[in-house]
Amino acid sequence: xxxxxxxxxxxxxxxxxxxxxxxxxxxxxxxxxxxxxxxxxxxxxxxxxxxxxxxxxxxxxxxxxxxxxxxxxxxxxxxxxxxxxxxxxxxxxxxxxxxxxxxxxxxxxxxxxxxxxxxxxxxxxxxxxxxxxxxxxxxxxxxxxxxxxxxxxxxxxxxxxxxxxxxxxxxxxxxxxxxxxxxxxxxxxxxxxxxxxxxxxxxxxxxxxxxxxxxxxxxxxxxxxxxxxxxxxxxxxxx
Amino acid sequence: xxxxxxxxxxxxxxxxxxxxxxxxxxxxxxxxxxxxxxxxxxxxxxxxxxxxxxxxxxxxxxxxxxxxxxxxxxxxxxxxxxxxxxxxxxxxxxxxxxxxxxxxxxxxxxxxxxxxxxxxxxxxxxxxxxxxxxxxxxxxxxxxxxxxxxxxxxxxxxxxxxxxxxxxxxxxxxxxxxxxxxxxxxxxxxxxxxxxxxxxxxxxxxxxxxxxxxxxxxxxxxxxxxxxxxxxxxxxxxx
DNA sequence: CGCATTCTTGACTTACATCAAAAGTAGTGG
DNA sequence: CCACTACTTTTGATGTAAGTCAAGAATGCG
Numbered sequence: 001x002x003x004x005x006x007x008x009x010x011x012x013x014x015x016x017x018x019x020x021x022x023x024x025x026x027x028x029x030x031x032x033x034x035x036x037x038x039x040x041x042x043x044x045x046x047x048x049x050x051x052x053x054x055x056x057x058x059x060x061x062x063x064x065x066x067x068x069x070x071x072x073x074x075x076x077x078x079x080x081x082x083x084x085x086x087x088x089x090x091x092x093x094x095x096x097x098x099x100x101x102x103x104x105x106x107x108x109x110x111x112x113x114x115x116x117x118x119x120x121x122x123x124x125x126x127x128x129x130x131x132x133x134x135x136x137x138x139x140x141x142x143x144x145x146x147x148x149x150x151x152x153x154x155x156x157x158x159x160x161x162x163x164x165x166x167x168x169x170x171x172x173x174x175x176x177x178x179x180x181x182x183x184x185x186x187x188x189x190x191x192x193x194x195x196x197x198x199x200x201x202x203x204x205x206x207x208x209x210x211x212x213x214x215x216x217x218x219x220x221x222x223x224x225x226x227x228x229x230x231x232x233x234x235x236x237x238x239x
Numbered sequence: 240x241x242x243x244x245x246x247x248x249x250x251x252x253x254x255x256x257x258x259x260x261x262x263x264x265x266x267x268x269x270x271x272x273x274x275x276x277x278x279x280x281x282x283x284x285x286x287x288x289x290x291x292x293x294x295x296x297x298x299x300x301x302x303x304x305x306x307x308x309x310x311x312x313x314x315x316x317x318x319x320x321x322x323x324x325x326x327x328x329x330x331x332x333x334x335x336x337x338x339x340x341x342x343x344x345x346x347x348x349x350x351x352x353x354x355x356x357x358x359x360x361x362x363x364x365x366x367x368x369x370x371x372x373x374x375x376x377x378x379x380x381x382x383x384x385x386x387x388x389x390x391x392x393x394x395x396x397x398x399x400x401x402x403x404x405x406x407x408x409x410x411x412x413x414x415x416x417x418x419x420x421x422x423x424x425x426x427x428x429x430x431x432x433x434x435x436x437x438x439x440x441x442x443x444x445x446x447x448x449x450x451x452x453x454x455x456x457x458x459x460x461x462x463x464x465x466x467x468x469x470x471x472x473x474x475x476x477x478x
Numbered sequence: 479c480g481c482a483t484t485c486t487t488g489a490c491t492t493a494c495a496t497c498a499a500a501a502g503t504a505g506t507g508g
Numbered sequence: 509c510c511a512c513t514a515c516t517t518t519t520g521a522t523g524t525a526a527g528t529c530a531a532g533a534a535t536g537c538g
Contacts, residue, residue, distance in 0.1 A: 018276070042460060042469075048337055049485060061379050063379070063383060063465060064465055068382050069382045070444060071379075083368050085370055086364050086365040087365070090405065091375070091376075091467075091470035092375060093311045094398055114360055114464075121353060122324075123325075124326055125325050126325040126326070128371065129322050129371075132322070132368075132371035132425065135371055135374035136331060137300075138378060139300075139310050140308040142378060142382045142426060143381045143426025144308045144426060145302075146401055146525085147526075173362060178483085178484065179486095182404075186382070187378075188527090189528075191529095192525080193489085193526075194485065195487090197485095198486085202372040210535090225301055230281075230328060233326055233327075237327045373490055386494080416520095417517090419516080427494075427495090428496075429516090430497095430519090431495070432517090433519085434518090434519090
């Protein structure tokens with residue numbers, strides 16, 4: 001149960017021992033990857049998927065003029081390119097924001113899971129559907145929320161997701177992203193991010209020093225962000 | 240094979256007769272829904288999924304102040320809330336933009352498919368993963384593309400998707416959305432949409448009269464949009 | 479210590495929003 | 509078939525959130 005993916009899955013539904021073993025058995029090998037490295041390249045044709053065991057990665061699309069849009073952030077236990085199992089050709093890039101420990105899972109073994117473990121298959125499917133729900137929520141931020149509300153929303157999301165895998169202590173967590181990265185997530189310029197982080201700090205709802213964020217007033221922060229955690233599906237259900 | 244979902248699946252991988260029958264057998268009943276009606280409400284707990292047989296629907300999130308963000312548009316053959324099969328509680332709303340013919344598919348029958356037809360399960364899974372890819376592409380539009388490029392990108396996407404289910408004749412298709420809807424898709428105001436539709440018309444790459452769009456210069460339109468169709472996975476592969 | 483990022487702030491510009499109102503289009507019913 | 513209403517499209521005038529350019533300060537790293 002050191003495997004954070006198992007923690008993550010067990011947050012959504014009960015897992016049998018057999019299913020836990022099936023997940024462990026799917027892993028072919030473990031690798032370390034340095035910060036800044038590209039884990040998956042857009043256009044690549046893959047025969048394995050990557051499971052993030054520890055670290056932060058970003059799922060992004062890069063435009064011709066060099067600007068980029070980050071579509072989601074991933075943390076311990078996220079099956080970051082489970083997509084490639086059915087997509088075959090990747091439509092986006094995945095980069096490591098920090099040093100990462102990853103597990104390589106051959107598509108052949110995932111196929112076996114779909115043939116033998118329908119319930120586990122549904123839970124993995126759920127994982128990709130939650131990713132889509134996160135994209136939708138980000139779309140709302142970029143399209144309709146103010147810069148300040150978008151930042152607040154991101155902090156609420158990361159707090160809950162990190163909490164779910166045990167990476168929060170006393171309302172405090174590490175978010176190793178630069179303000180340039182934040183701009184690429186929220187569709188904003190660096191300067192505008194900087195000014196709105198400042199405004200958010202001035203509310204006193206959070207303390208944000210370096211890469212450490214501490215939430216001081218969850219109620220008012222989530223109110224400001226109009227945050228509703230439903231999309232993260234953080235409840236145990238028979239699925 | 241009247242079922243447009245089967246056309247859509249067959250565009251991505253070969254389907255056996257048994258699988259085709261399994262899809263047909265999953266349908267419990269067919270309903271008609273009037274334009275403007277809400278098909279699925281945010282927060283609803285469902286025990287069936289909806290397959291769109293004919294019509295246009297929008298997947299959207301509604302904010303407190305009444306503004307909304309549309310996260311994707313759906314057409315004939317889209318399994319519009321297959322998500323709910325694993326999510327259980329919906330995080331967004333689905334509205335009918337036109338009159339729609341829909342099929343009701345009980346979750347019980349989908350569960351049976353996951354137990355008996357692993358390959359068909361992977362194809363359905365692929366459907367939800369393509370939805371996520373569409374969200375990502377829209378995120379790029381809203382976050383990083385100009386209003387004009389975003390509009391052009393949307394037209395390219397809808398052209399290819401409608402083409403894939405046989406709803407295009409000679410570069411021409413019907414897109415029954417108002418400029419207010421377009422604003423909600425691209426995170427823009429009605430006025431700004433109107434001005435950019437005008438600019439796009441002036442390029443001569445398209446003709447857009449009422450709800451009918453005709454593409455006159457695909458190369459330059461897709462160039463303007465920086466459109467890459469990879470994300471739609473419109474190729475047959477063993478999945 | 480020196481170099482490279484990242485953060486911060488100021489000055490100025492621009493894409494897009496808001497407000498307002500006219501003109502076009504479509505559906506309804508008498 | 510026309511009159512009525514409701515919605516949609518279009519345009520102008522003006523305001524504002526966010527972008528760009530630039531440069532100094534802080535931070536971190538070899």
